[in-house]
Amino acid sequence: MEGFAILLLLLLLLCSFVISNLTVSIAVDTLNATNQSIRDGEMIVSLGGRFELGFFSPPSSTNRFVGIWYGNISVPTVVWVANREAPLQDLSGVLKLTNQGILVLLNHNGSTVWSSNSSRPARRPVAQLLDSGNLIVKEENDNNPENFLWQSFDYPCDTLLSGMKLGRNFITGLDRYLSSWKSLDDPSHGNFTYRYDIGGFPESVLRDGSVVIFRPGPWNGLRFSGAPGLKQNHLFTFEFVLNEKEVYFSYKLRNSSILSMMVLNSEGSWQRMKWIEETRSWEVYFRVQMDNCDNYALCSSYGSCNANKAPQYCSCLKGFVPKFPEKWNNKLWSNGCVRKTPLNCSSDGFLKHSGVKLPDSRQSWFNYSMNLEECKNLCKKDCSCTAYANLDIRNGGSGCLLWFVDLVDIRELTENGQEIYIRVAASELGMKPVILKLQQGKNERRRIAFICMFSIAVLILGLALVFYLWRMSCGKKPGLLTAVPESSSNVKNQKEGLELPLFDFATIACATGNFSTANKLGEGGFGSVYKGILKDGQEIAVKRLSRSSSQGLHEFKNEVLHIAKLKHRNLVKLLGCCIQGDEKMLIYEFMSNKSLDFFIFDQSQSISLDWPMRYHIINGIARGLLYLHQDSRQRIIHRDLKAGNVLLDHEMNPKISDFGMARSFEEKETTANTKNVVGTYGYMAPEYAIDGLYSIKSDVFSFGVLVLEIVSGKRNRGFCHPDHQLNLLGHAWRLFTAGEPMELISSPIRETCNPSEVLRSIHVGLLCVQQSSEDRPNMSNVVLMLGSHGPLPQPKQPGFFTERDLVESSSSSTSHKLLSSNDCTISQLEAR
Structure with missing residues (x-):
């Protein structure tokens, strides 16, 4: 009987042990804020067992870090590190989740070594490690990714996993970018970063410190124009998103059983890795940087790089010659190429180059709705436009990409290249002398017509001045010239000499809510600035000249004179002006983030x-x-x-x-x-x-x-x-x-x-x-x-x-x- 009691007790203890372990296994991927924590030597595992979170030390190092690594392979591979810049010196570290939904890493003194943040206050927060490798903090029963309080995918290290975004959120300012480990033994920030620049058309750029060393080229709808091998295939698909809210690149694996990741290693190489079970090792599936021609701007301005012409990689584009021929022949290409024939805006043409990586587009202008012919016409009208191309190459091509600076970082590709049209002098297009002579004759006729029109204009102005003096002598004041009424921002009538669209007063008054105080952005010695919205939905800023400001009148004339013809992405664009009665206003593009x-x-x-x-x-x-x-x-x-x-x-x-x-x-x-x-x-x-x-x-x-x-x-x-x-x-x-x-x-x-x-x-x-x-x-x-x-x-x-x-x-x-x-x-x- 006594033996039976002992046996029964053992069975009860065994059941208790099983139930206890069952409870732990159910919660194995989560951490709550009430009574759970992870100490050094403990870890949590994602539901499918693919990833683990815990403490680790890099090879040849005694420092301790909290990280996430692949857990179901024989070579544990770290993909994310929390305390990159603040390693623990011993085994006393503890990872906790606070009641506010913030992850904190504590050392032996109980001091915070690292912490996450939270987008809003939490009620019942839990931390969970997903099978995607994403560590999330969320409300207990809320699985909507849009509502996550925090996630490790927003703070990448050196690894881009399937489903992660690489890019920027324009609303929150969040910048998701990769930074290499300092070395194989040190996960702190290394010299290399891979992130999106958003000045013109957004491009991802690899830097060594602050120096650009590689860019894969702008996204063309199918791939990056300068990385032909980085394309969608049976293993993965790509996604590029650019809208008013954000810009990002991401990829997804077609088969979830495949283990693959993109890594920026400590030597600055950006490569895709794939796990090979047969050899039990990671193998390089693809290197984004292929050869010497991927070195940023190797051939400098208007030079083109061809890897098949080693060691003389660089040559000047057609219509251009080396700036310093002797240096160029000695493989010193940093000074680039210059135009063989100077441009003459009215007679310039465009030379088509096929099968190339598009030049650096970080200072470009782009539009998704235009076609190639509209793109060409727009570039033709602007003498500072140096080249144009389709933005999207799918379905025959669409969109417009314009360059207004010297073209750099062009290379010739053997596959999946793109077309670009580069501005050159007419003589470089092979135009015959007769055609050039006709063009010159046309220009001469235009010059004569202009002189005639100018003479007539001077005569009219002289008569107007006589009339003005006569009216003044009679004690009467002439009224100001009223601008031609316009109904939208696409104003076609322009004031002669200023080349600026004219808006009528009623249009601007309607756009600004009759200059309501609610739309007032600021005030200065010249007058006030208001926000407005035109009927076509375009947001504008209106600088309204104070009637009592003589300083403002001078500034008004001066600003119109100097900014009307300026076009640069780092200068505010003047959309037009309004001169009507005593009212004088300048209309600008609206800047949403103030000064x-x-x-x-x-x-x-x-x-x-x-x-x-x-x-x-x-x-x-x-x-x-x-x-x-x-x-x-x-x-x-x-x-x-x-x-x-x-x-x-x-x-x-x-x-x-x-x-x-x-x-x-x-x-x-x-x-x-x-x-x-x-x-x-x-x-x-x-x-x-x-x-x-x-x-x-x-x-x-x-x-x-x-x-x-x-x-x-x-x-x-x-x-x-x-x-x-x-x-x-x-x-x-x-x-x-x-x-x-x-x-x-x-x-x-x-x-x-x-x-x-x-x-x-x-x-x-x-x-x-x-x-x-x-x-x-x-x-x-x-x-x-x-x-x-x-x-x-x-x-x-x-x-x-x-x-x-x-x-x-x-x-x-x-x-x-x-x-x-x-x-x-x-x-x-x-x-x-």
Whole structure:
């Protein structure tokens, strides 16, 4: 009987053990916030057993990390790491889920080493490891992916799994990108990143630090134009999405039993791996970078690379010749090619190139609804357009992709290449002399017609002036010319000489809700700015000139004169104007994210502007200034570059605005002098503020101030520090000379910053704000320095370095005391 009791007790204990293990196995893939945690040596396993989450150490390392790895193969392969930059030094780590739905990793002291975040407050959160390899935090009974509180797929490491997105969310600012391990033994961030650039048509770009080393080309509807081998097949399908909300690339495996992943390894190779069960190993299924021609811009501007012509890989496109032939023949291709025959806008044509990788499209313009003929006509009309191509090659081709810069990173492909049409002089198209002569005769007739029309116009204007003087002598005032009414943004009537569409007052009043205060965006010395929506749905910004502002009238004329013909992705586009009665208005494209100062100087908003975005903005402003100074039809000095005059579109692309104070230069002019100093205190160069001398170097100084403000999150004017009374430039100079430039970094970007990019930005900023204008680089050198890894010259002391008296005297003075607010733009400085 006693033996039976012992047997019964053993059976009960066994049942209890089975039930206990059954309960654990049901919850094996989840972690709740009440009483569960994972300690070093424990793990959770996805429901199908494909992935495991726990603690691990890389080969030849004793550091401990929390990660996810393939669990059903003989070679555990880590695909995601939580605490990449904060390894644990012992086996005491604990991973928990808080009641707020946040994953936290604690060390032996109970201090948080790493944590996730949450999109909103949680009620009953659970963490779950899915069979896709995605670690999610969600409400207990909510399986809708749109409602996940957090997921590891949003924060990739070096591996792209099936179903993961690689790209950006324009609404939240989330940037999903890959970064390599530092080495096989160190999962911290390495030198290589693979992410989307969103300046023009979005492209994924592989970088070594800040230097671009490879891009697979723009997506053409089927594949990336420069990666013909990376195509859909029996193993996987691709997806590319670009809309107002987001841009991303992802892939899905056709057979879920196949193990395959895309990895950016520590040597910078972007490759697809496939598990081979027979050999029990990972094999490289495909390398995205195929050969030397995949080295970014190997042949530079207008050069084409052909891997089959090694070692002389590079050749110039038809119609172009090497810029430096001797260097080119010695395989030094970095200077690229130049046009054999200069362009003549009216007679230029386009040469078709087939079977190529499309050039870098990150500074391009695109439209999905146009056809190829419309695309050609649009490019033909704009003399700065260098090439055009179909955006989508499916079903015979559709969409339009335009380039307005030198074409770089072109290569010839043996399969799956694309077609591009490149602008060349008419003579390069093989036109016969007779045809050219006819064309010249046509141009001569046009010139004569223009002279006749101009003479008639001068005569009419003379008669109008006589009539005006006669009316004035009679004591009557003539009314202003009323603009031709228009009903939409597609205005066809243009004011002669300005080449700008004219809107009627009723259209603008209707679009802005009769200039309601609810639509008011801001106000300045010139008047007010309103948001509006035209009948066709286009959003606009309307700058309405104040009737009492003589300053605004001058700015109005000046802005129309300078910006009407400017076209660049980093300049705000002027859509038209309205001149009717006493009303004078400028109509711009609407910038949904306001101005840069709204983000960098506001404590709550600055958090949303991480370092990659700030660096993107710095480079965008630099390219916009370079266009003004060098590449526009007339060289333009902005004279009022500041954070408030840099607007941000829905993709956070920077666009320089407000050309009311701009001045144009002749080709050989270098400096000019003015008695009326205009600009904003804190951004003006010393020689300009004191002596009225301005040049392109004045804008360079303003740009340098802006760079240091973006890095630090502090205004130059009004900057305070407990240890000294220097402005921001002086503070940055002090830190730089003391070997502590990283102390300048704004706290919201410390976790996301790339140290080498930050240091280079600070260094370039200080070069731009040097006291002497001759020491400052021009913008072409600035753009080059920001995008390279080479050594930089040592900066000299910045302008306005002397310490100031923060208590301003109320007595009059004849000297200029440069201490007014950054927000205040002045039109004239005179001694009081």
